[in-house]
Amino acid sequence: MKACVDIGGTKVAVSLAEDGRKELQARQAEPTAKEGAPDAVAQQVMRLIDAACAQLGVPAASVDGVGVSAAGPFILDAGGAVELATPNICGGLAGPARGLPNDWTSAVIEAPLRRRYGRVRVENDAVSALEAERRWGALQGLDHCAYVTWSTGVGVGLCVDGRTLRGKGGNAGHAGHSFVADDDNQHALCGCGNVGDVEGLVAGNAIERRFGMPAAQLFGAARAGDARALGITDGLVRVMGRLLYNLVVTLDLQRVSLGGSVFLHNRDLLLPRLQAQIDGRLPALTQGVRLAAAGLGEQVGDYAALALVA
Numbered sequence: 001m002k003a004c005v006d007i008g009g010t011k012v013a014v015s016l017a018e019d020g021r022k023e024l025q026a027r028q029a030e031p032t033a034k035e036g037a038p039d040a041v042a043q044q045v046m047r048l049i050d051a052a053c054a055q056l057g058v059p060a061a062s063v064d065g066v067g068v069s070a071a072g073p074f075i076l077d078a079g080g081a082v083e084l085a086t087p088n089i090c091g092g093l094a095g096p097a098r099g100l101p102n103d104w105t106s107a108v109i110e111a112p113l114r115r116r117y118g119r120v121r122v123e124n125d126a127v128s129a130l131e132a133e134r135r136w137g138a139l140q141g142l143d144h145c146a147y148v149t150w151s152t153g154v155g156v157g158l159c160v161d162g163r164t165l166r167g168k169g170g171n172a173g174h175a176g177h178s179f180v181a182d183d184d185n186q187h188a189l190c191g192c193g194n195v196g197d198v199e200g201l202v203a204g205n206a207i208e209r210r211f212g213m214p215a216a217q218l219f220g221a222a223r224a225g226d227a228r229a230l231g232i233t234d235g236l237v238r239v240m241g242r243l244l245y246n247l248v249v250t251l252d253l254q255r256v257s258l259g260g261s262v263f264l265h266n267r268d269l270l271l272p273r274l275q276a277q278i279d280g281r282l283p284a285l286t287q288g289v290r291l292a293a294a295g296l297g298e299q300v301g302d303y304a305a306l307a308l309v310a
């Protein structure tokens with residue numbers, strides 16, 4: 001039996017899957033633990049796995065592998081095990097002004113899980129989604145590809161030569177925090193502290209902050225032909241399109257799968273416009289490169305952790 005764990009800033013979800021099956025069972029979810037010792041999240045995960053086993057009527061000892069899809073960024077401990085340095089979880093990063101009820105600078109996760117379950121793999125949520133898309137979705141059979149989520153934030157998972165990229169701290173793919181435009185006005189403050197990076201300019205919450213309306217309303221107006229909304233849409237697509245183009249030519253990718261609520265709810269409007277940002281530029285690298293909506297659609301997050309241990 002494998003345990004699939006999804007850790008976000010607001011909730012932790014756990015489900016179980018039988019070996020070799022793509023079916024998630026006995027789902028348990030709670031608000032993310034943010035009080036107590038820095039291993040509180042790991043303790044919560046183990047308790048939820050126990051609860052899922054009890055619900056399914058299987059012994060807790062039957063879990064012999066755990067996949068963890070988590071909001072980043074990560075740091076590694078001296079033994080190379082992942083700890084979460086997530087600003088929405090660890091109150092010690094931004095200080096008391098952030099209002100979190102702890103002073104953690106990181107939340108240990110991999111080491112305690114490894115001690116109990118043996119086989120554990122912790123990856124950033126976009127990297128986990130990349131693996132799910134390669135296994136079951138729009139990236140099947142491809143060795144040079146990326147997954148990009150355009151949602152509350154902007155996250156990226158990267159695969160080159162058939163290998164998922166990890167980097168020195170397990171953070172490869174944080175391209176949402178790269179700069180592709182000069183627009184650095186005060187409304188483009190990203191949660192990471194940057195002003196005017198991609199996420200600060202185009203993420204769901206940035207759209208609302210910069211233009212005074214939710215993404216759904218903006219893109220609805222654009223679809224109806226509203227000139228101002230179409231102009232804003234073109235500006236957002238130019239920023240995201242540059243990010244996608246930069247990924248394609250830097251890593252020589254074949255395909256990029258796109259997910260996340262901002263993209264998936266507006267794919268009719270956004271997909272052709274984003275593709276146009278790739279096409280025709282440096283044909284030796286971009287000819288035939290296709291952008292695709294996530295094959296797993298809205299369920300890509302559900303299968304992300306499973307892909308790490310399947």
Ligand SMILES: [Zn+2]
Pocket residue numbers: 176177190191192193194197199200
């Ligand atoms: Zn940022």
